[in-house]
Amino acid sequence: MARxxxxxxxxxxxxxxxxxxxxxxxxxGNTNILDAIYDSSQISFKLTRHEQAAAHIADGxxxxxxxxxxxxxxxxxxxxxxxxxxxxxxxxSSPVVAIFGGVISRWVGRGQLQETSPFHGLPDQSFVxxxxxxxxxxxxxxxxxxxPEVVRKACGLARAGNPCPVAIEIPWxxxxxxxxxxxxxxxxxxxxxxxxxxxxxxxxxxxxxxQYATHPIIVxxxxxxxxxxxxxxxxxxxxxxxxxxxxxxxxxxxxxxxAQSVGNLGWLGHPSxxxxxxxxxxxxxxxxxxxxxxxxxxxxxxxxxxxxNRFIQVDIxxxxxxxxxxxxxxxxxxxxxxxxxxxxxxSAKEAPQYREANQELIEKIKSDxxxxxxxxxxxxTGMEPLRVVEELRRVLPRDILFSLDTGDHNHYFGAFFPIxxxxxxxxxxxxxxxxxxxxxxxxxxxxxxxxxxxxxxxDGGFLMVCQEVITAVEWGLPVVWVVFxxxxxxxIRGGQQGSYGGRVIGTEFCExxxxxxxxxxxxxxGLTVNRYCEIEEAMSYALACGRPxxxxxxxxxxxxxxxxxxxxxxxxxxxxxxxxxx
Numbered sequence: 331m332a333r334x335x336x337x338x339x340x341x342x343x344x345x346x347x348x349x350x351x352x353x354x355x356x357x358x359g360n361t362n363i364l365d366a367i368y369d370s371s372q373i374s375f376k377l378t379r380h381e382q383a384a385a386h387i388a389d390g391x392x393x394x395x396x397x398x399x400x401x402x403x404x405x406x407x408x409x410x411x412x413x414x415x416x417x418x419x420x421x422x423s424s425p426v427v428a429i430f431g432g433v434i435s436r437w438v439g440r441g442q443l444q445e446t447s448p449f450h451g452l453p454d455q456s457f458v459x460x461x462x463x464x465x466x467x468x469x470x471x472x473x474x475x476x477x478p479e480v481v482r483k484a485c486g487l488a489r490a491g492n493p494c495p496v497a498i499e500i501p502w503x504x505x506x507x508x509x510x511x512x513x514x515x516x517x518x519x520x521x522x523x524x525x526x527x528x529x530x531x532x533x534x535x536x537x538x539x540x541q542y543a544t545h546p547i548i549v550x551x552x553x554x555x556x557x558x559x560x561x562x563x564x565x566x567x568x569x570x571x572x573x574x575x576x577x578x579x580x581x582x583x584x585x586x587x588x589a590q591s592v593g594n595l596g597w598l599g600h601p602s603x604x605x606x607x608x609x610x611x612x613x614x615x616x617x618x619x620x621x622x623x624x625x626x627x628x629x630x631x632x633x634x635x636x637x638x639n640r641f642i643q644v645d646i647x648x649x650x651x652x653x654x655x656x657x658x659x660x661x662x663x664x665x666x667x668x669x670x671x672x673x674x675x676x677s678a679k680e681a682p683q684y685r686e687a688n689q690e691l692i693e694k695i696k697s698d699x700x701x702x703x704x705x706x707x708x709x710x711t712g713m714e715p716l717r718v719v720e721e722l723r724r725v726l727p728r729d730i731l732f733s734l735d736t737g738d739h740n741h742y743f744g745a746f747f748p749i750x751x752x753x754x755x756x757x758x759x760x761x762x763x764x765x766x767x768x769x770x771x772x773x774x775x776x777x778x779x780x781x782x783x784x785x786x787x788x789d790g791g792f793l794m795v796c797q798e799v800i801t802a803v804e805w806g807l808p809v810v811w812v813v814f815x816x817x818x819x820x821x822i823r824g825g826q827q828g829s830y831g832g833r834v835i836g837t838e839f840c841e842x843x844x845x846x847x848x849x850x851x852x853x854x855x856g857l858t859v860n861r862y863c864e865i866e867e868a869m870s871y872a873l874a875c876g877r878p879x880x881x882x883x884x885x886x887x888x889x890x891x892x893x894x895x896x897x898x899x900x901x902x903x904x905x906x907x908x909x910x911x912x
Contacts, residue, residue, distance in 0.1 A: 331512055336474045337366040337505040340429070342514055343481035345372045349400050351391065351776060352376065352429075354384045357404020359431025362505035364402075376776070376805060379797040381408050383769040385415020386795075388426045390756050390773025394731060396558070398425045398488050399773060405431040405502065406446065409457065414763050416495045417464040421761035422579065423556060424495065425488035428461075432470065432501040458499055466494040471501070474509035482517045492647045493556060525557075526646065527671060528663030536615070536642045536659045537675035543613035544684050545691070546572040547606055549595060551625070552579040552759075553618020553645060554665050560584060560752045562669035563617060569676055571685030572615075573692045575603035577625050579757045580618075582749030592692065595634055596625040597896035598744035602695050604634035604895035610691065613658075616643045618665045621654040622760060628899040629654060644668050701746065701893055712816060712886035713862060715742040721865045722786070722812070723747050727873075730754065730782045731774040735767030737788030738820030739885075742892045754781075764791035768811055769798050775807045782873055786812045790819045793843070800852040802878040809879075810872040813845045816885040829900055849880035858882040 334342075340363060344352070353376045356364055367375045378384040381403045388399030403409050409430040419426040446457040458468040466487050469480045477500070484496045527533075540546050548567055554560070560583045567574045567590040574584045576594050584591055593600025595607075607614065614635070619625070627633030635655065643651050644661040651660040661668050676682075704714040719742045732749065733756035734740040740757075749755050756774055758766040767787045775783035792813050802809045814820075823837035846856030855877050857868045865883075872879035 331510050333508055333510050335362065335366065335505070336477055336500070336507050336509055337362040338369070339474070339477045339509070339511050339514065340481060340500065340505075341366040341370050341373060343478045344400065345370060346514060346517055347481065347485045348397065349373055352400045352402050353378060353387045353391070353773070354402035355379075355381050355404070355408060357408050357431070359405030359408065359433075359502050360402055360429075360505075362502070363429065363431075363500075375402075378801050380795070381411035382414045382765065383795055383798045383801065385412040385426065385428065386418065386766050386769035387773035387776070388428075389415060389419040389422070389424045390733070390770030391777045392419070392424045392426055392773075393422065393756060393770070394753055394774040395777035396753065398427050398485055400427045400429065403428070403430040405433055406457065409461065409497070413460060413464060416461065416497070418758065418761040418763050418766055419495045420464045422759040423493045423552060425493040426495040427484055427488050428465070428495060428497040430497070430499055431505065432499045434503045435472070435501045458497070461497050464495065465497045468497040468499065470499045471504060474504065474507060474511070478511070478514040482520060485517065486521055492553070525664040525667035526662075528644065528661035528668040530671075532659055532661050533668065533671045533675060536661060537672050537679070539613055539640070539642060539658060540570060540615065540672070541676060541679055541682050543570075543682070545606070545610040545688060546570050546613040546615060547611045548572055548574045548615045548617060549576070549607075549619050550574060550580050550583045550617045551577045551619030553620070554583050555580050555618070555752050557618060557646070557665035558752070559617060559666040559669055562666055562673060564588065564590070566669055566673050566676070569673065569685075570682050571688035571692075573603070573606055573688075575607070577619060577622075578744050579755070579759050581744070581757075582754050583752045585750040586748035587750065589689070590692065592696065594744050597627045597633075597894070597898055598624075598741055598892075599634065599895045600745035601699050601893065601895040605695055606692070607634040607639065608632050608636055611639055614639045614641050616641060617669065618645060619643075620650055623899070624760065626654070627896045630897070633896055704890065712884045712889075713860075714886055715739060715814065715889050716746065716892055717862055718814075718865065718883060718885065719743055719747050721862055722869070725866045725869050726784060727782055730784055731771065731778060732756070733767040733771035733774065733785040734758065735785070735787035735791035736762040736764045736821075737791050737814070738816070738824060739786055739788050739814040741821070741894065743786065745894055746892065764788075765795035766791075768792055768795050771809050771811075772798060772802050772805070772807060775802075775809050776805070779807070782810070783807070784810045784812065786814065788820065789813055789815045789817065789839070789843070789845070792845070796848060797852070799849055799854050799878055799880060803853045807878065808876050810869070811878075811880045813880060813882050814885045815842070815845060815882050816887045816889075817842050818887055820887070825898070825900075845880050845882035849878075855879035856882070858884070860884045
């Protein structure tokens with residue numbers, strides 16, 4: 331038994347979970363926790379300039395490392411600012427643990443500083459209810475003895491099954507209190523280390539359906555990445571002669587220059603992936619693939635899935651199986667373990683009859699697709715994004731950490747910027763908050779300092795979180811941000827032009843910022859690129875300088891659209907005739 335402050339017990343429990351970094355912002359409601367971290371030889375506290383950024387950074391760390399990311403805030407406004415980042419992590423199945431302070435226990439309900447209840451006669455409710463839609467569970471710790479147990483359960487639940495954020499609230503006064511703690515047990519004594527395998531009979535049915543399929547395809551979602559199922563997907567694809575398509579977030583689960591890869595699906599999907607599914611596929615093996623609106627073009631027939639597709643669905647979450655499309659075989663279990671069993675079943679059988687023919691078909695579909703890349707130099711009107719994407723992929727190293735923000739720029743990267751390894755892409759996913767890309771890449775670099783780290787962001791998203799450039803400077807993390815500067819919120823402006831007869835409002839910037847100068851004011855490197863021929867030199871310098879660097883990339887405001895296979899959904903409305911503004 332040892333006597334210590336409750337905040338020290340919290341930190342000790344985090345150490346036993348293998349935590350190395352806690353990312354956040356201080357306030358009076360969490361300074362006891364920070365003081366306990368001060369004495370830790372294992373955990374470092376990483377200061378951000380905003381709590382939203384802390385949550386995004388923890389999310390990026392979790393996605394790249396494959397383990398929990400921890401963020402910490404004060405009471406009231408601190409966790410309120412984290413909601414955006416936690417929602418983004420929840421939408422992406424990312425195991426983030428958020429720890430924050432609570433008001434003094436004995437005065438709850440009196441309207442303390444930063445207490446949310448009661449405000450102006452509103453119901454007496456705790457702030458934690460705001461978090462409940464975006465986390466698996468919120469713990470409110472009321473007794474010292476519960477702290478080690480809550481930390482163990484929170485970290486375990488964040489990692490378990492379909493990962494998701496969790497949150498822990500510890501009152502300000504409880505953090506400071508001394509208590510006699512029993513020895514904190516090793517959390518490994520309480521966890522389950524194995525992988526959940528699907529039902530053996532269902533595995534046999536799936537293997538048989540795949541063996542006799544004429545044109546099978548594997549579609550991999552982010553659940554396959556979480557399970558580290560890339561080797562099994564590749565082996566199964568080669569065994570069947572089947573193509574592999576992915577969600578945007580799962581790009582790289584099988585290298586996108588592999589013979590079986592046909593790119594990503596959905597409204598930003600690659601034409602080759604859509605053509606194979608729409609025109610040929612009879613059996614679709616979906617692995618950790620949620621069939622979301624973005625991946626199915628709002629469940630539109632032929633975009634890419636069609637009625638003749640028969641689905642075999644592997645997922646760790648029973649709620650996902652058959653949720654949007656009927657399944658021939660549903661396999662509830664870990665993707666890696668389940669695919670391993672399917673491979674074993676198929677390896678014991680004769681080779682699939684159509685393997686060689688399928689491989690030839692994949693090669694034909696891929697070779698038939700031809701993309702026109704703009705050849706003229708950028709200039710006064712700005713550069714074409716598609717040409718910039720090609721130049722960036724040409725000059726960047728093969729193995730990099732790469733993040734994208736929400737915005738028009740990522741319309742060009744999904745199908746046409748190949749990723750070659752899993753856990754290399756940070757994509758804003760189903761929540762799609764602006765500001766995710768520039769911040770999550772800091773967390774990714776913290777997790778993998780050995781890899782170059784590059785973010786491509788729009789100017790709108792960058793301006794929401796640009797203060798975090800100095801965070802990377804202070805942490806000594808040489809991140810590169812490429813800002814697609816087109817002086818507009820391009821994705822929404824494009825929608826206005828297409829849907830409202832050219833009536834554009836609220837999406838054009840009247841003044842243009844100098845992002846290179848802004849970077850220098852934040853003690854980072856700053857460069858400006860106006861022409862395609864300048865991209866290689868700028869990127870080479872940014873990667874070699876050993877410091878955070880912002881590249882202000884001047885992009886055309888009205889570029890050529892990308893040749894993607896999908897479509898965006900718009901509710902039906904009467905046609906709005908074009909008319910001049912008043």
